Amino acid sequence: MKTITLSHGSGGKLMHDLIKDLFLKNLGNPFLNKMGDAALIKSWAKKTAYTTDSFVVKPLFFPGGDIGKLSVCGTVNDLAVSGAMPKYLSCGMIVEDGFSYSDLEKITISIRDACKFAGVSIVAGDFKVVEKKAVDGIFINTSGIGEAFEDSFIDIARIRPGDKIIISGTIGDHAASILLAREDLKFKTKIKSDCSSLNKFVSSIICEDIKFMRDPTRGGLATTLNEISLASGYDISIEETGVPIKKSVRALCEILGFDPLYMANEGKLMAIVSPGSAEKILLKMKRHASGKDARIIGEVKKEKDKKVYLKTQSGGLRILDMITGEQLPRIC
Amino acid sequence: MKTITLSHGSGGKLMHDLIKDLFLKNLGNPFLNKMGDAALIKSWAKKTAYTTDSFVVKPLFFPGGDIGKLSVCGTVNDLAVSGAMPKYLSCGMIVEDGFSYSDLEKITISIRDACKFAGVSIVAGDFKVVEKKAVDGIFINTSGIGEAFEDSFIDIARIRPGDKIIISGTIGDHAASILLAREDLKFKTKIKSDCSSLNKFVSSIICEDIKFMRDPTRGGLATTLNEISLASGYDISIEETGVPIKKSVRALCEILGFDPLYMANEGKLMAIVSPGSAEKILLKMKRHASGKDARIIGEVKKEKDKKVYLKTQSGGLRILDMITGEQLPRIC
Numbered sequence: 001m002k003t004i005t006l007s008h009g010s011g012g013k014l015m016h017d018l019i020k021d022l023f024l025k026n027l028g029n030p031f032l033n034k035m036g037d038a039a040l041i042k043s044w045a046k047k048t049a050y051t052t053d054s055f056v057v058k059p060l061f062f063p064g065g066d067i068g069k070l071s072v073c074g075t076v077n078d079l080a081v082s083g084a085m086p087k088y089l090s091c092g093m094i095v096e097d098g099f100s101y102s103d104l105e106k107i108t109i110s111i112r113d114a115c116k117f118a119g120v121s122i123v124a125g126d127f128k129v130v131e132k133k134a135v136d137g138i139f140i141n142t143s144g145i146g147e148a149f150e151d152s153f154i155d156i157a158r159i160r161p162g163d164k165i166i167i168s169g170t171i172g173d174h175a176a177s178i179l180l181a182r183e184d185l186k187f188k189t190k191i192k193s194d195c196s197s198l199n200k201f202v203s204s205i206i207c208e209d210i211k212f213m214r215d216p217t218r219g220g221l222a223t224t225l226n227e228i229s230l231a232s233g234y235d236i237s238i239e240e241t242g243v244p245i246k247k248s249v250r251a252l253c254e255i256l257g258f259d260p261l262y263m264a265n266e267g268k269l270m271a272i273v274s275p276g277s278a279e280k281i282l283l284k285m286k287r288h289a290s291g292k293d294a295r296i297i298g299e300v301k302k303e304k305d306k307k308v309y310l311k312t313q314s315g316g317l318r319i320l321d322m323i324t325g326e327q328l329p330r331i332c
Numbered sequence: 333m334k335t336i337t338l339s340h341g342s343g344g345k346l347m348h349d350l351i352k353d354l355f356l357k358n359l360g361n362p363f364l365n366k367m368g369d370a371a372l373i374k375s376w377a378k379k380t381a382y383t384t385d386s387f388v389v390k391p392l393f394f395p396g397g398d399i400g401k402l403s404v405c406g407t408v409n410d411l412a413v414s415g416a417m418p419k420y421l422s423c424g425m426i427v428e429d430g431f432s433y434s435d436l437e438k439i440t441i442s443i444r445d446a447c448k449f450a451g452v453s454i455v456a457g458d459f460k461v462v463e464k465k466a467v468d469g470i471f472i473n474t475s476g477i478g479e480a481f482e483d484s485f486i487d488i489a490r491i492r493p494g495d496k497i498i499i500s501g502t503i504g505d506h507a508a509s510i511l512l513a514r515e516d517l518k519f520k521t522k523i524k525s526d527c528s529s530l531n532k533f534v535s536s537i538i539c540e541d542i543k544f545m546r547d548p549t550r551g552g553l554a555t556t557l558n559e560i561s562l563a564s565g566y567d568i569s570i571e572e573t574g575v576p577i578k579k580s581v582r583a584l585c586e587i588l589g590f591d592p593l594y595m596a597n598e599g600k601l602m603a604i605v606s607p608g609s610a611e612k613i614l615l616k617m618k619r620h621a622s623g624k625d626a627r628i629i630g631e632v633k634k635e636k637d638k639k640v641y642l643k644t645q646s647g648g649l650r651i652l653d654m655i656t657g658e659q660l661p662r663i664c
Contacts, residue, residue: 011550012655016559035563036488037546038383038414040480043375051370052422052456052475056466082370090384092473124384124475130662134388134468141424141473143384143456148372156368214369218343227348231367323344330462 002101009129031123039123049084052143058330062181064193068110075144080199081213083154084146090124092141118197158211159232161302164278168269169293175263189248194267201290209277220262226322238298334433341461363455371455381416384475390662394513396525400442407476412531413545415486416478422456450529490543493634496610500601501625507595521580526599533622541609552594558654570630
């Protein structure tokens with residue numbers, strides 16, 4: 001089996017060959033091809049959104065995606081929900097000595113396809129190889145920059161009591177697919193990760209009545225709502241029956257004792273919108289593949305205890321806390 | 333001992349506390365404090381330089397620096413040698429379950445001090461914890477963006493035969509310090525890494541007569557020269573006696589059989605300059621602490637075999653190849 005060795009990370013001839021034969025071949029563009037210490041790109045007029053994320057997902061390949069696709073979508077989505085059009089990404093890989101060359105190629109091709117789909121380019125890269133057992137296979141960091149749609153649309157400070165909370169689709173799909181792939185559970189229904197880029201979806205719905213957006217990844221919808229409640233100061237109330245969850249995901253969670261509200265998503269958007277425009281925005285979402293299962297799931301309350309409440313199916317009210325332990329490590 | 337646990341990477345309460353108590357406390361600024369999915373920064377008029385680097389150095393702490401300082405300086409320097417003033421950095425940490433809290437704090441404080449020295453801010457961050465043995469301690473990725481000084485100063489295409497090659501100081505210091513720290517060798521002379529940010533040095537010398545710059549990190553001066561020869565097409569000739577090397581570094585290399593020309597530097601600049609201005613630029617360099625040992629070490633030849641030649645001390649001529657194996661893994 002052709003493998004990656006320490007020499008591929010030395011900065012020398014083998015690394016240059018690898019960069020040419022694998023990375024430039026698949027990810028090449030005028031900026032990356034220059035192989036400079038930094039890419040020099042044209043600046044734009046509106047604000048620049050800037051983000052970073054490291055990906056340590058296990059297993060590397062799972063139904064619906066792999067670490068390559070995930071590392072593009074994750075960063076693209078962070079830019080998109082911040083109200084920006086993602087433009088350029090950086091990509092840093094840390095690979096274990098002995099890692100399969102063909103797996104690295106598969107991951108690189110996934111990165112290429114995900115970039116093409118999202119309309120972004122990788123303009124800066126770094127490749128390190130460490131000795132056996134110093135890293136578990138491959139970890140990838142991406143950062144990304146994008147041009148803001150408008151300078152002040154998306155701002156947590158614009159949230160007011162009465163604002164509606166919309167989720168763009170079913171929750172927990174990504175974490176459930178990882179769980180299944182990791183445990184090699186025999187489960188009749190296939191569960192696919194929702195891993196996908198949301199920037200085109202966001203540009204199809206963006207308007208001033210969307211006050212804030214976030215993609216509920218690590219910690220899931222419940223943690224994201226708690227972060228928003230903490231930062232805005234307002235309580236939030238969610239209807240349990242309103243939250244869309246796939247039957248298969250719900251069944252898996254019941255068997256294993258996981259709460260889907262805390263499970264990571266990688267292709268979902270949560271938006272907080274003006275009450276008067278909620279239905280209109282919901283309809284716009286439903287017209288797009290990424291939003292076909294969108295639902296209004298709750299609202300911002302006038303109370304300022306920084307708490308998130310769940311109205312349960314049985315009519316009770318329970319506090320939805322921020323996650324305290326670790327539900328599922330290496331989910332992304 | 334207080335340690336980092338998997339729960340610190342869950343996206344939940346423990347992670348939020350860690351972010352507040354450690355990262356925002358030390359690295360906080362109006363962008364980072366917002367804890368958004370992306371920082372929204374004001375764009376600028378000139379071109380944007382964009383780079384990334386992952387740091388896997390072993391040991392984490394070494395004479396002259398640590399992985400925190402290194403991860404700021406490395407990215408700052410990539411921007412600086414590309415002819416840009418570094419402005420904003422992102423920082424992604426991947427930490428092993430059980431990692432010492434106080435070591436993480438030391439590293440964070442080093443990042444803070446290095447940012448302050450270079451005049452940059454970390455505006456986007458990510459923190460992941462993986463299980464024991466999935467990563468060796470801590471790996472850090474930084475990316476960075478900066479504003480270009482002028483749009484077309486630094487361009488490998490401007491290199492012409494006769495251009496002079498200047499190195500800003502002694503070579504091999506960083507790799508030698510890592511080597512000593514790693515092997516725990518009893519060596520009388522202290523060797524400190526040259527790890528430092530070069531952006532202020534670069535702004536003090538930048539002018540149109542500097543055609544190209546690079547910081548000779550992994551693979552050392554010899555590899556950097558080969559990259560330039562390959563990309564520009566021209567041969568390069570270097571005088572062995574001209575290359576500044578500390579006595580202690582030379583002695584260590586002789587004992588261990590390393591070639592200082594291939595050893596990594598983390599605070600050195602190599603510039604290719606117009607022949608008529610070489611002495612003037614050299615003098616400007618020498619006025620700055622980062623350039624006090626600067627020397628003209630060679631020139632660009634008119635031959636186009638893409639080869640780098642070393643005129644040896646004894647008067648011979650030998651080809652200086654690109655590194656082929658791995659001299660010293662995890663040097664940065």
